[in-house]
Amino acid sequence: MVEMLDDVEEICSLTKGGVYQLFGYDLDALREADQKINGGRTHIIESYVFDRDRRVELPLEFASSEAFRVNALLSTLVRQWQRDIPIRMLDRPGWRTPGAFYVRVGTDDSLGSSLPSGATVLVEPPLDAELVRPNPRATYLLQFPNGYRFGRCVLAHGRLQILSDSRTYHGPELFSYPSGVRIAGRVRAFATDLPVLESSTREGVWSFRGTGELILPWEHESRWKLLSTKHHRFVRAPDAERHVHEFLRGQFRGSLSGRSRRRYRHPSASQPHADALIQMSLENLVRFSDLLRLGGRGLHDAGRLSLETYLEAASVSDLSPIGPRARIPEPLEIWQARRREIVEYGSLFAASFEQPSALGSSVMRVGDLEGFADKDLRIAPGSWLLLDAAEAHIPQSSESKRYGWARPLYVLQRGVELICGHVEAIGQNSFVFRGSRQEDSRIQLDELGLRSVRRVRGAIIPV
Numbered sequence: 495m496v497e498m499l500d501d502v503e504e505i506c507s508l509t510k511g512g513v514y515q516l517f518g519y520d521l522d523a524l525r526e527a528d529q530k531i532n533g534g535r536t537h538i539i540e541s542y543v544f545d546r547d548r549r550v551e552l553p554l555e556f557a558s559s560e561a562f563r564v565n566a567l568l569s570t571l572v573r574q575w576q577r578d579i580p581i582r583m584l585d586r587p588g589w590r591t592p593g594a595f596y597v598r599v600g601t602d603d604s605l606g607s608s609l610p611s612g613a614t615v616l617v618e619p620p621l622d623a624e625l626v627r628p629n630p631r632a633t634y635l636l637q638f639p640n641g642y643r644f645g646r647c648v649l650a651h652g653r654l655q656i657l658s659d660s661r662t663y664h665g666p667e668l669f670s671y672p673s674g675v676r677i678a679g680r681v682r683a684f685a686t687d688l689p690v691l692e693s694s695t696r697e698g699v700w701s702f703r704g705t706g707e708l709i710l711p712w713e714h715e716s717r718w719k720l721l722s723t724k725h726h727r728f729v730r731a732p733d734a735e736r737h738v739h740e741f742l743r744g745q746f747r748g749s750l751s752g753r754s755r756r757r758y759r760h761p762s763a764s765q766p767h768a769d770a771l772i773q774m775s776l777e778n779l780v781r782f783s784d785l786l787r788l789g790g791r792g793l794h795d796a797g798r799l800s801l802e803t804y805l806e807a808a809s810v811s812d813l814s815p816i817g818p819r820a821r822i823p824e825p826l827e828i829w830q831a832r833r834r835e836i837v838e839y840g841s842l843f844a845a846s847f848e849q850p851s852a853l854g855s856s857v858m859r860v861g862d863l864e865g866f867a868d869k870d871l872r873i874a875p876g877s878w879l880l881l882d883a884a885e886a887h888i889p890q891s892s893e894s895k896r897y898g899w900a901r902p903l904y905v906l907q908r909g910v911e912l913i914c915g916h917v918e919a920i921g922q923n924s925f926v927f928r929g930s931r932q933e934d935s936r937i938q939l940d941e942l943g944l945r946s947v948r949r950v951r952g953a954i955i956p957v
Contacts, residue, residue, distance in 0.1 A: 497765050500791045503798075510786065510793055511544025512801035519768060522845070524775065524782055527745065531738050532779050534602030535728055536642040536699070538711060539614070541596040542783040542793065543841045546582040547800040550844040551575045551851055552820055556828040564861045565912035568878075569854030576821060582795065583820035584841045591838040593619045595679070597635060597642065605698040606667075608633045608659045609644045610899040613686040616837055617679035625677055630657060633681040633957050638674070640704025640727060644681060676708040682837045685954045690899035703729040711781060717788040722759040724778040742773050750774070835876035835956045843954075856881045858905055858912055866914055866928045870898035873914070873955055880952040881905055885945050903950040906937065913937065917947060 503513040511521050521544040528539065555574035556562075562571065584590060597615045604611040617635050620628075628634060628647050636643050636656070646657040654671040669675040706727025714720040730738065743749040746769050758766060758774060766774070775782045786793055799813060807813050823829040847853065860877040873879075896902075906913040906926050915928040917939075924944060925936040939947065 495765055496768055496771055496789060499768060500789075504791075507798050508804075509544070509546045509795040509798045509800050511546060511795075512799065512804075514544070514768065515801045517768065519772065521782060524772065527741075527776055528779070529598070531741055531776060532728075533598070533612070534600050535702075535779065536597065536600040536603055536607070536644075537728070537779045538642075538781060539596050539598045540781045540783060541840065541842050542781075543581050543845050545800065545802075545845075546580065546795050546798075547803055547817065548581045548845065548848070549578045550581050550584075550848045551577050552579050552583075552839065552844070553823045553829075553850075554821060555824055556832075558825075559828060559831075562828070562831070562859065562861050565914065566859055566861060567855055567912070568850065568857035568859065571859055572851070572854075575851045576818075578818055579820045580817040581841055581844055583817075584839060584844060586820065588822045589820065589839050591618065594682075594838060596840070596842060597644075597679075599644065599684075600641075601693050601696070603641055603643075603697060603699045603702060604692075605696040606656075606658070607644045608646060609681070609684055610686050610690040611692045611696065612690065613684045614842065615644065615684040616682050616840065618682050618837065620677050620680050624680065625672075628677060634677050635679040635681065637676040637678040637708055637710070638669075638699055638704070639706050639708065640702045640729070641699040642678070643699045647677070672708070678710060681957045683835075683954060683956045685843070685952065686899065687952045688899065688950050689896070689902045692900060705729075711784045712787075714784075714788060716761075717785055718758055718760055718762065720780060720784060720788060721774055721778050724780050725759055728779050738777060742776065746773060750777075836878075836954065853880070856883055858914075860914065863914065868901075868916070870901075871903070872957070873903075873953065876956045878954040879903075879905065879914070879950045881948040882951055883948075885947060887949075904947050905950060906939070907946045907948070908937075914950075 499513050499517065502508065502516070503510060506513070508516070514521050525540055552575065553572045554576040555572070557571050557573055595617055597617055599607060599609050599611055599613045599615060601611045609615060615635070620634065624632075626649065628649060630646055630648050633644055633646055636645060636647065646659065648655050648657065649671060652671060653668045654675050656667040658667070704727045706723045709723060711720060714723070739749055748769070750770055750773050754770060755774065755777070757764060758770070771785055772782065774780070775785055783793060803813065850857070858879045858881060860873060860875055860879065863873065863875060866873070901916060904915060904917045904926065906915070913926060913928070915926045917924060917926055924939045926939060926947070928935045
């Protein structure tokens with residue numbers, strides 16, 4: 495029972511992740527399961543890392559501000575790292591931004607979205623002024639009764655109009671405001687694999703059924719109400735629902751009955767088993783941390799030990815919940831400038847890249863995009879690009895027919911200069927184009943240049 499796990503957690507001073515791990519549950523693995531069965535729909539995702547003592551590297555000393563004005567590799571920009579820092583330290587002031595949350599763009603419902611399919615998006619609560627006059631140049635997370643969508647918008651006469659960023663115009667999109675749509679947050683940054691391989695069967699959020707209330711997860715006061723709202727917002731087709739139930743049946747000792755599902759979507763004195771709570775979290779696209787919080791005891795991991803700490807301890811003196819503390823990087827003004835660009839050093843990023851120093855020559859920060867003229871890409875100064883370790887294979891001409899996030903991006907290193915653009919073979923020669931196909935924007939690649947071109951695998955982009 496969930497209540498029993500809460501009792502063991504308190505008696506043994508274990509973290510939430512530790513006590514569930516003791517009974518065979520890996521709560522951090524829920525993100526991967528969520529992606530498998532819910533990746534098609536845009537939804538708020540779990541950003542709490544339950545392995546609180548996972549050791550990560552964090553920046554300690556930056557280069558001077560001049561180094562950030564040009565395109566530069568990570569190894570040039572971060573001079574010193576602090577190592578073996580427990581990931582829980584990222585929840586402290588100076589690293590974490592209160593109120594920020596993360597959303598993944600669905601692969602099925604992203605038609606018309608301003609952001610690429612599959613991207614992970616950092617969202618901040620909107621300012622009060624934005625709720626009555628949104629900035630038409632900003633990108634917002636919009637909540638509907640049947641899902642979420644990212645876009646620019648304006649308000650006029652009680653109607654919200656979405657401003658299209660698509661090449662294909664489908665006519666004006668107007669919604670009653672605030673009864674039919676809610677401005678749920680403002681986008682500050684997003685991370686995406688590149689190039690984006692979008693599905694040919696993408697649809698807009700308007701294609702899906704749903705009648706959920708316009709309320710955010712942390713605004714709920716009861717677990718049953720949160721489950722009910724999510725269930726009504728993300729309505730599945732019968733085939734999709736059977737697929738989810740089969741997946742969960744294969745992962746757990748048994749599947750939930752329809753009666754149990756309905757019971758926990760209404761007021762009830764019954765308390766769920768851990769299996770049931772986890773399954774309901776995945777079925778209803780609910781963050782597990784929200785279900786724990788609404789269970790009454792919440793997440794109280796400060797001062798508590800992970801299971802690994804207990805298992806690795808040789809004596810009582812090793813049982814200390816206080817590990818190395820994270821120091822704020824220096825110079826402070828450089829760190830504050832990076833925070834204004836990307837907002838926070840997120841736990842999701844740290845969990846995915848525990849040793850970023852090993853990527854020093856494979857990560858480039860965009861400091862200057864002068865000459866890069868691709869209007870379909872929203873890469874801006876302050877973006878971070880992850881490069882392939884090996885030299886790039888020169889693409890076929892078919893790549894030039896793609897556009898936007900679907901067209902591969904490359905980086906040419908020429909001496910100390912890093913040039914971002916597209917690569918194309920024309921006849922017997924290969925060129926780097928800085929966004930346009932004008933002759934004055936292309937750089938011909940000789941044999942040495944061909945060995946200095948690397949493909950961009952992913953990006954973190956401030957908005």
